[in-house]
Amino acid sequence: xxxxxxxxxxxxxxxxxxxxxxxxxxxxxxxxxxxxxxxxxxxxxxxxxxxxxxxxxxxxxxxxxxxxxxxxxxxxxxxxxxxxxxxxxxxxxxxxxxxxxxxxxxxxxxxxxxxxxxxxxxxxxxxxxxxxxxxx
Amino acid sequence: xxxxxxxxxxxxxxxxxxxxxxxxxxxxxxxxxxxxxxxxxxxxxxxxxxxxxxxxxxxxxxxxxxxxxxxxxxxxxxxxxxxxxxxxxxxxxxxxxxxxxxxxxxxxxxxxxxxxxxxxxxxxxxxxxxxxxxxxxxxxxxxxxxxxxxxxxxxxxxxxxxxxxxxxxxxxxxxxxxxxxxxxxxxxxxxxxxxxxxxxxxxxxxxxxxxxxxxxxxxxxxxxxxxxxxxxxxxxxxxxxxxxxx
Amino acid sequence: xxxxxxxxxxxxxxxxxxxxxxxxxxxxxxxxxxxxxxxxxxxxxxxxxxxxxxxxxxxxxxxxxxxxxxxxxxxxxxxxxxxxxxxxxxxxxxxxxxxxxxxxxxxxxxxxxxxxxxx
Ligand code: SF4
Ligand code: FES
Numbered sequence: 001x002x003x004x005x006x007x008x009x010x011x012x013x014x015x016x017x018x019x020x021x022x023x024x025x026x027x028x029x030x031x032x033x034x035x036x037x038x039x040x041x042x043x044x045x046x047x048x049x050x051x052x053x054x055x056x057x058x059x060x061x062x063x064x065x066x067x068x069x070x071x072x073x074x075x076x077x078x079x080x081x082x083x084x085x086x087x088x089x090x091x092x093x094x095x096x097x098x099x100x101x102x103x104x105x106x107x108x109x110x111x112x113x114x115x116x117x118x119x120x121x122x123x124x125x126x127x128x129x130x131x132x133x134x135x136x
Numbered sequence: 137x138x139x140x141x142x143x144x145x146x147x148x149x150x151x152x153x154x155x156x157x158x159x160x161x162x163x164x165x166x167x168x169x170x171x172x173x174x175x176x177x178x179x180x181x182x183x184x185x186x187x188x189x190x191x192x193x194x195x196x197x198x199x200x201x202x203x204x205x206x207x208x209x210x211x212x213x214x215x216x217x218x219x220x221x222x223x224x225x226x227x228x229x230x231x232x233x234x235x236x237x238x239x240x241x242x243x244x245x246x247x248x249x250x251x252x253x254x255x256x257x258x259x260x261x262x263x264x265x266x267x268x269x270x271x272x273x274x275x276x277x278x279x280x281x282x283x284x285x286x287x288x289x290x291x292x293x294x295x296x297x298x299x300x301x302x303x304x305x306x307x308x309x310x311x312x313x314x315x316x317x318x319x320x321x322x323x324x325x326x327x328x329x330x331x332x333x334x335x336x337x338x339x340x341x342x343x344x345x346x347x348x349x350x351x352x353x354x355x356x357x358x359x360x361x362x363x364x365x366x367x368x369x370x371x372x373x374x375x376x377x378x379x380x381x382x
Numbered sequence: 383x384x385x386x387x388x389x390x391x392x393x394x395x396x397x398x399x400x401x402x403x404x405x406x407x408x409x410x411x412x413x414x415x416x417x418x419x420x421x422x423x424x425x426x427x428x429x430x431x432x433x434x435x436x437x438x439x440x441x442x443x444x445x446x447x448x449x450x451x452x453x454x455x456x457x458x459x460x461x462x463x464x465x466x467x468x469x470x471x472x473x474x475x476x477x478x479x480x481x482x483x484x485x486x487x488x489x490x491x492x493x494x495x496x497x498x499x500x501x
Binding site for chain 3: 046092124125
């Protein structure tokens with residue numbers, strides 16, 4: 001900054017609105033993606049509660065199952081599902097791309113690096129589902 | 137197609153104003169006109185005091201960046217007809233101090249740029265006897281990041297920079313990565329000291345808009361995430377392997 | 383040793399990254415089954431006994447332990463940035479970070495305690 005100030009221009013300093021993420025859809029999308037963290041925290045707690053109920057006996061577990069079916073909890077769970085799927089998709093599109101470029105040392109096609117993750121996602125879901133539903 | 141279009145142009149005079157105001161202009165709507173042509177029409181025919189930067193008008197000098205309907209664009213390669221029937225809002229690049237009308241103060245960016253040492257750093261300063269050789273594969277490793285024209289659109293698109301002016305920001309980080317990946321360069325350790333900081337790469341929350349708005353396909357967002365990976369590898373080397381800290 | 387000036391973020395970031403993968407791979411199916419499909423009766427509900435049997439397998443407990451602990455830290459890391467960005471409060475980042483990581487720590491301890499309590 002120059003010492004001489006008399007005719008130094010007075011620039012306009014923009015201020016950012018604290019609600020900047022409503023300005024444009026990509027920013028809102030970013031904020032929604034980040035908000036998935038709330039739902040990750042929520043459902044991690046739900047799994048803990050489930051574990052506790054399971055260990056505490058059949059009545060406690062029945063109560064837990066009943067609680068999961070109450071409308072407010074059910075709605076939050078639906079939201080969690082949507083948000084976390086959104087997290088998963090954005091994550092699978094971005095992270096493998098970064099790793100692939102690091103490994104290959106050159107730009108790599110997005111789709112190719114993202115594809116395996118969707119495969120793993122599917123397999124993992126099926127395996128967990130088979131266990132959870134006691135098919136195996 | 138209507139034969140005119142309305143432009144709402146941000147005006148700011150450092151002597152008179154404390155806030156940005158908007159002035160509307162009606163300009164001819166021509167299918168081959170860029171937004172910059174419309175602004176030049178205003179300057180030539182309606183109001184000569186309208187101030188904005190431009191030079192090459194072919195998308196390579198990087199000086200004509202402005203917010204067009206809220207999105208950072210190079211105005212010399214943005215067709216105005218796509219916004220018909222209008223109005224089109226033209227504003228100076230976001231998050232930067234405004235000097236006059238559509239002209240921003242780019243010192244903020246230049247300081248950041250300098251900080252990352254965007255040039256080839258060698259351990260000894262002796263001039264090599266001959267030029268450095270580089271294979272096509274070595275060139276490809278950084279080529280994409282070397283396309284940056286310093287137009288600052290990515291800064292205008294970056295909310296992290298808006299929230300935290302100390303953030304080194306997309307283009308500077310991409311250029312740091314450009315030199316780190318260059319086989320001729322030896323400055324990576326010093327750059328990592330500057331960049332593996334909270335206002336360096338770790339401030340980035342991967343909004344990703346820098347890469348979307350970049351007119352040159354530089355993908356600064358990718359560069360930053362890659363850098364995070366590199367910095368993490370370095371960190372683990374330093375703390376887990378006693379001999380890693382060299 | 384210039385390297386000592388570097389941020390220690392790589393450690394939480396690594397956990398955030400691995401946690402992000404685990405959450406992405408495994409959370410949707412958990413929520414879908416226990417949160418949506420079973421309450422709606424889309425799928426036959428397995429008996430209490432057979433579900434309890436599930437957590438008796440060491441592999442299930444290891445799986446749940448890793449998944450939940452990583453999920454808590456993943457969520458905390460991201461929640462910290464989200465809170466700071468959503469309310470433009472990067473100035474109080476330290477407090478926000480402390481609160482988020484305290485939540486993750488509490489969650490991790492609760493996870494270990496809960497898994498320990500499995501008979
Ligand atoms: S990275 Fe792209 S948007 Fe950013 S200054 Fe360089 S050319 Fe412009
Ligand atoms: S005038 Fe040079 S990039 Fe637009």
